[in-house]
Amino acid sequence: MAAFAPPPGTADIFPAESGSWRFLENTASQVFSSYGYGELRTPIFEYTEVFQRGLGGETEVVQKEMYTFEDRGGRSLTLRPEGTAGVMRALTNTDVANGTEQRVFYYGPMFRGERPSAGRRRQFHQIGVENVGRCAPLIDAECIAMLHNFLLKAGITGAEFTINTRGVAADRAPAEAALREYFAKHIDSMCPDCRTRLERNIWRILDCKQEDCRKIIEGAPDYVEFFSDESKAYFEEVKTALTRLNVPFKVSSRLVRGLDYYVHTVFEVTHNALGEQIAIAGGGRYELFLPGEKRPIPGVGFAAGVERLLMVREALGAPVSGGAAADCFLIGLDGASRMENLILADELRRAGKSVALELEERSFKAQMRAANRSQAPFTLIRGESEMAQKIAIIKKMDDGSQCEVAESDLLNYLLEHI
RNA sequence: GUGGUUGUGGCGCAGUUGGUUAGCGCGUCUGGUUGUGGCCCAGAAGGUCGCCGGUUCAAGUCCGGUCUACCACCCCA
Numbered sequence: 074m075a076a077f078a079p080p081p082g083t084a085d086i087f088p089a090e091s092g093s094w095r096f097l098e099n100t101a102s103q104v105f106s107s108y109g110y111g112e113l114r115t116p117i118f119e120y121t122e123v124f125q126r127g128l129g130g131e132t133e134v135v136q137k138e139m140y141t142f143e144d145r146g147g148r149s150l151t152l153r154p155e156g157t158a159g160v161m162r163a164l165t166n167t168d169v170a171n172g173t174e175q176r177v178f179y180y181g182p183m184f185r186g187e188r189p190s191a192g193r194r195r196q197f198h199q200i201g202v203e204n205v206g207r208c209a210p211l212i213d214a215e216c217i218a219m220l221h222n223f224l225l226k227a228g229i230t231g232a233e234f235t236i237n238t239r240g241v242a243a244d245r246a247p248a249e250a251a252l253r254e255y256f257a258k259h260i261d262s263m264c265p266d267c268r269t270r271l272e273r274n275i276w277r278i279l280d281c282k283q284e285d286c287r288k289i290i291e292g293a294p295d296y297v298e299f300f301s302d303e304s305k306a307y308f309e310e311v312k313t314a315l316t317r318l319n320v321p322f323k324v325s326s327r328l329v330r331g332l333d334y335y336v337h338t339v340f341e342v343t344h345n346a347l348g349e350q351i352a353i354a355g356g357g358r359y360e361l362f363l364p365g366e367k368r369p370i371p372g373v374g375f376a377a378g379v380e381r382l383l384m385v386r387e388a389l390g391a392p393v394s395g396g397a398a399a400d401c402f403l404i405g406l407d408g409a410s411r412m413e414n415l416i417l418a419d420e421l422r423r424a425g426k427s428v429a430l431e432l433e434e435r436s437f438k439a440q441m442r443a444a445n446r447s448q449a450p451f452t453l454i455r456g457e458s459e460m461a462q463k464i465a466i467i468k469k470m471d472d473g474s475q476c477e478v479a480e481s482d483l484l485n486y487l488l489e490h491i
Numbered sequence: 492g493u494g495g496u497u498g499u500g501g502c503g504c505a506g507u508u509g510g511u512u513a514g515c516g517c518g519u520c521u522g523g524u525u526g527u528g529g530c531c532c533a534g535a536a537g538g539u540c541g542c543c544g545g546u547u548c549a550a551g552u553c554c555g556g557u558c559u560a561c562c563a564c565c566c567c568a
Contacts, residue, residue: 078541078559133566137492155568183568188492191562199568266565282564330567341568352568378568406526437526445528456526470528 082187082195093383093393094198097227098180101200104223105178108215110202113177115159121149126362127158129333132274138185152184156201156376157334161361169206170370178202180379192351192381201356201376208371210307213338213358214314216373220342220354221320228391229344229382232353234322236315236340238308239276239329239357240300248296249275259289276329290327297326304337311338334359338373346388353381398448400491403430404440406456413460414453420484426491445470451491 079085086094102112121141128135140152153159156179169175180200187193204216217234224232240248252275256263260271264283271278279290297305315322322340330339339357347353356375387393403418405411411432418428429447431440437456444452454466454475465483467490468475478486 081559138566185567186492187566188564189560190564193567197568201568277566332567355568376568381568404527436521438528439521441528443528452528454527458526466527468527473528475527 080195082189082193084194084196090383090393093386094379097200097379097382100227101178101180101223104219104226105202108176108219110176110178110204113160113163113179114181115156115163115179116153117182118150118152119159119162121151123158123162124151124154127161127334128155132332134185134332138187140184140186154185155183155332156181156199157203157359157372157374158361160201160203160374161205161370161372164203164205165366165370170366170368172206174207175205176202177205192347192378192384194380198379199376200379200382201374203372203374205370205372205374208337208358208373210310210338211314213311213373214318214320216356216375217311217315217322217338217340218318218320220356220375220377221318223377224342224354224382227382227386228389229353229385230389231346232342232344232385234320234340234342235325235328236311236322236338237325237328238297238300238304238311238337239335239339240297240304241336242360244300244304248299251294251299252276252278252296255293256289263289279329280327295326307337330355330357332359334361336360340375342377344385346385347381351381353378353385397427398450399427399429400449401426401428401451401453401487402444402447402449403428404437404444404452404454405431406437406440406454407460408434410455410457410460413455417453417483417487421487424488426488451487453487 121139124139125135134154139154142150144150160177160179164175164177167173167175178201181198182196183199184196186195189195202216202219204212217236221232221234224230239245253271256267256271256275256278260268263278263286264281267278267281267283267286270281278286279293281287281290297308312322312324328339328341330341335357337358340355341352342354343352354375354377356373358371358373360369360371362369401421403414405414411430411434414430415432418430421428429444429449431443435443441452450470452468452470454468455464459465459477463480464477465480466475467478467486
């Protein structure tokens, strides 16, 4: 029954799964910190123009996937569809424009109004990093290597790295002209999508999956040849560094990526556990224009999809980190002993122990069943007679043995033994 | 946004060619002589059969619409 299902493309993350989310976030935080990155938290929504200018007005994301609304002050706001633009907006308040390097990471929800499907939600979550303010091949390589290390630490083996270069803006004009000249001749026999791509974003033709289109794409000119020597050298150095860092990768000119702001290095990580078409992470070097800034700010970064990482972990049979069992379960057979149990539990918890207990009036049998289900290794039992004798029974659940402990020693005894 | 599939108690499912009070497993709760769990047994709670409309004497079962979920495409993480 879906009477109170969340809106399409969103999901409730229950405790049974949220442990795995936390694990990924903690792993990311640890790994990225060791590279000198610090966490940056930016708003969930921004002025719409932050994304329009940042991502490029022609991109699919900006044109039809953004959740845009007007607030009471007449401001146009948008739920962030990705993390980079907001991070860059925030960083303009630092001296990053003067060339000071900023290393930040983030995680949190992103929003895109797409049709939900395998590994795609309308509210989805990304873990991402941005290294902003500098531009060098070795920075790109370090960033990719960090992603590689993160995935391994997160228990994700078998990820495949693909990289490519997009050159710089000046390189792209002649390359684009060559592509246009070529595809214009064949466009009549290409798919409808490619026909619109010819006008809107010719680069996207290169990763069309249609059989017929692919054959034509095979014969397309190698656009990298039109890039400047500097751009080619940049890419060569990235590849050399990755090899020296033992990051396995392959190069593919099909990898062009959808956002306009990318320059030089672009990369994508896929995993065959999800089918080859689904990327678990992607990123690259960019130059981003922001409102009020005359010059673009350089940076390199990536974003990984949390839901997709979790899908891969599940496919690989990685353990799901659920809630840990309590150290001890407290049973009270009458009101007075339940009151004492509540106070004892509070003391134990303040001392760092995890305690479960029954606070409602229930039969002994029911409480024992609950204790058993809680998987706590020890159970404390007391009722009227124990209260009168100022003792409590401690039962070891695995072998059923039990002993009596004086009330005055109870706290110390439990702190030592459970 | 385009196309395909789907929808029965918390979860997983069965419901024959439309026909009496909609079943099963797991889970939950309560018991199995008065204060001891895991096994077993008994009983109980819990569903307007996604929603709306139609056909019919009669629909969970047929028809239409709609919503959701899943899958593919587009695009992306």
